[in-house]
Amino acid sequence: QSVIHLEDIRKSYKIGNNELPVLKGVSLDIFKNEYVALMGPSGSGKSTLMNILGCLDTPTGGKYVLSGHDVSTMPDDALALVRNKEIGFVFQQFNLMPRLTALENVAVPLIYAGVNKKEREEKAMQMIEKVGLGSRYKHKPNELSGGQCQRVAIARALVNDPSLILADEPTGNLDTKTSVEIMEIFDKIHAGGNTVVLVTHEEDIAEHAHRIVRLRDGLIETDRRNPKYLTAT
Numbered sequence: 370q371s372v373i374h375l376e377d378i379r380k381s382y383k384i385g386n387n388e389l390p391v392l393k394g395v396s397l398d399i400f401k402n403e404y405v406a407l408m409g410p411s412g413s414g415k416s417t418l419m420n421i422l423g424c425l426d427t428p429t430g431g432k433y434v435l436s437g438h439d440v441s442t443m444p445d446d447a448l449a450l451v452r453n454k455e456i457g458f459v460f461q462q463f464n465l466m467p468r469l470t471a472l473e474n475v476a477v478p479l480i481y482a483g484v485n486k487k488e489r490e491e492k493a494m495q496m497i498e499k500v501g502l503g504s505r506y507k508h509k510p511n512e513l514s515g516g517q518c519q520r521v522a523i524a525r526a527l528v529n530d531p532s533l534i535l536a537d538e539p540t541g542n543l544d545t546k547t548s549v550e551i552m553e554i555f556d557k558i559h560a561g562g563n564t565v566v567l568v569t570h571e572e573d574i575a576e577h578a579h580r581i582v583r584l585r586d587g588l589i590e591t592d593r594r595n596p597k598y599l600t601a602t
């Protein structure tokens with residue numbers, strides 16, 4: 370079963386009286402436990418596609434089925450519910466709440482999911498430990514390094530057990546050594562059975578994925594298995 374099923378997805382932006390077509394017919398299936406890197410030159414439509422995949426924006430045309438929900442025609446409030454349940458986001462800028470501790474940040478999605486306080490703390494702590502930050506759970510974002518902040522963000526993305534992890538340039542603000550550490554966490558998450566889609570400009574980062582999709586001018590240019598992970602059959 371597809372986690373992501375895209376059929377001829379189109380998106381254009383209105384600029385004055387003109388329509389700027391940005392996605393021009395993207396069809397794509399991503400299955401459970403795939404690990405996909407989305408690449409392409411600046412302006413090719415990656416952010417626009419990620420916003421649609423993440424249910425932050427709706428397409429102008431085509432069909433998007435996310436884990437069995439047809440989200441392409443859903444009203445905003447229903448979309449928000451599906452988003453909170455099905456998707457864990459990781460951003461380049463971490464997007465943590467500055468006044469909350471690491472543990473509290475990780476627990477935020479559980480508040481929206483209606484989980485009680487005790488269970489929230491237990492689950493959040495499990496996730497914090499999973500990303501190797503157990504000793505720093507009481508720290509606030511400004512007391513943590515960039516890499517540590519990103520670990521918190523990853524723990525937060527995982528805490529609701531979403532069907533899809535979406536990461537937009539997750540190593541864009543990190544040095545090379547820290548980027549490698551963060552990618553090792555994504556590798557681990559994938560190995561644990563999660564479905565991961567990440568946008569990156571960097572080939573070294575994309576090499577962690579098992580499938581590499583390249584956009585150009587609003588269309589999929591290539592869609593290839595990473596030869597590193599091709600197993601003999």
Ligand code: ADP
Nearest residue numbers: 382389391409410411412413414415416417418
């Ligand atoms: P990428 O992430 O690959 O750089 P984007 O999806 O950000 O590509 O942008 C693709 C094109 O769409 C660019 O020409 C960009 O200027 C335009 N664009 C993106 N978002 C908007 C928007 N909200 N309004 C108008 N134009 C947009």
Ligand code: ADP
Nearest residue numbers: 382410411412413414415416417420537538568
């Ligand atoms: P990226 O660094 O991922 O390529 P961009 O710099 O293209 O991202 O875009 C950053 C954000 O600004 C995106 O959410 C995109 O939708 C929005 N955006 C990009 N171009 C435009 C535009 N011309 N008008 C309005 N919003 C835009």
